[in-house]
Amino acid sequence: MNVRRINWPLWVALLLTLAGFMSYFFIFVWIPFTRDFPWANFVLFLLAGVLLVMGLRRGFASDRPHPVRSKIISVLVSAFCVLVMGFFAFAYFVIGRQLPASKGAPQVGQRAPDFTLPDTTGKQVSLNELMTTPINGKAPRGVLLIFYRGYW
């Protein structure tokens, strides 16, 4: 098989795009350095973008053995990659920031509002219990309240 016939930059760009998308959820989300801002993913996307341009030029070169097929495939793959990258950026920059302000949340130095809520077994648990039930035989020094979106 003639190596010239394979549009390798195009296919490597596709792999980099998919890797750039999925690596956040499987790898980079675990590393504090790459989690809060997914720059490592954007670096992969940048590389993919450069290769896509190369792949498109190659796809439209006059020496392709199947000129029509080559053009169609390079355009389709490029469009798919741009969509994936665009979706990732949209999810981070737009969807991620659609959160309401929370001016009335308890501030540092204020007393946290008390509550009693059921746990996963249905047992009622109060904030006071959470603050006083020993951890490993010692009185707790603090409670970390984590509010999360949940499954609904």
Add this chain to the structure above:
Amino acid sequence: MRGIEKSLDKLNEAGIRPVAISVDAPDASRDLAQKAGYTFPLLSDQKVEVIRRYDLVHAGAGENGHDIARPAEFLLDSTGTVRWINVTENYWVRARPEQVLEVSKLLK
């Protein structure tokens, strides 16, 4: 929360008890705990009362337009006083266990 679970031993050593709150029913929280392997308490605020008291309602953001909680974290000391808050503006950006461990040193 996966990060919190991973660091749970360290947090417990520092005397910190993590507790997560959402609008999920106890059954749904139990499924989540089983699937994700969470061993810290998950509490159920189906009526969005506590979430409202903490001003963390994300109106209509849940399934069928239900109100849910926007993500936020609070570290309370043993007297119930807030010592540190993290009300994120981007839900990709959450409190890191390392941050919590760092501020937990300031607790008495």
